Amino acid sequence: MSMTRTRCTDLVVGAILASWRYDISGISPEMRRDYEQHFVECARCSARQKFHRSLDVTLAALTSVSALFFLFALAVLKHIKPLEHMAFKTFGLDIEDTYHMLFSAGIAGLCFSVIALALVLTATPVPAYLGGIASERAKLIEQRLPAAIRSLRLR
Numbered sequence: 054m055s056m057t058r059t060r061c062t063d064l065v066v067g068a069i070l071a072s073w074r075y076d077i078s079g080i081s082p083e084m085r086r087d088y089e090q091h092f093v094e095c096a097r098c099s100a101r102q103k104f105h106r107s108l109d110v111t112l113a114a115l116t117s118v119s120a121l122f123f124l125f126a127l128a129v130l131k132h133i134k135p136l137e138h139m140a141f142k143t144f145g146l147d148i149e150d151t152y153h154m155l156f157s158a159g160i161a162g163l164c165f166s167v168i169a170l171a172l173v174l175t176a177t178p179v180p181a182y183l184g185g186i187a188s189e190r191a192k193l194i195e196q197r198l199p200a201a202i203r204s205l206r207l208r
C-alpha cells in the first residue's frame with residue numbers, strides 16, 4: 054500500500070497535526086502524549102512528520118550553505134582588492150565600480166541568507182529535532198559502553 058493511500062486513523066487528530074506541520078515540540082508534555090500515541094498508531098501521520106522534519110533540516114542546511122557561500126565570496130573579494138589597481142592599469146577596466154557592486158551583492162546575499170536561516174530555525178523545530186537526535190545518539194553510545202566504564206560514570 055502506498056503512503057498516500059494509507060488513511061489517517063483519526064481524522065480530527067490528523068487535521069490538528071497537519072495544521073501544526075506535524076510538530077508537537079511546542080505543546081506541553083501531558084498534551085503531547087496523545088499525539089505521540091497517534092504517531093505510533095497512524096502510519097500516514099508519522100510518515101508526514103518524518104517528511105516535514107527532513108524538509109526543515111534541508112531548509113536549514115541550504116540557508117547555512119548559502120550564508121557560507123556569501124561569506125566565502127566576500128573573503129575572495131577582500132583578497133582581490135589589492136589586485137584591482139594592477140588590473141585597472143592593465144585592462145583599463147572600471148574595477149572599482151565592479152568591486153563595490155559585487156561587495157554590496159555579497160553583503161546583501163549574506164544578510165538574506167542569515168535572515169532566512171534565522172526564520173527557518175525559529176519557525177521550525179529544527180534545533181529541538183537535531184538536539185533530540187544528538188541525545189538519542191548519546192544514549193545509544195552509553196548503552197554500548199562496557200559495564201566497567203558505565204559503573205565508573207555512575208559514581
Ligand SMILES: [Zn+2]
Pocket residue numbers: 061062063066067091095096097098099
Ligand atoms: Zn493520522
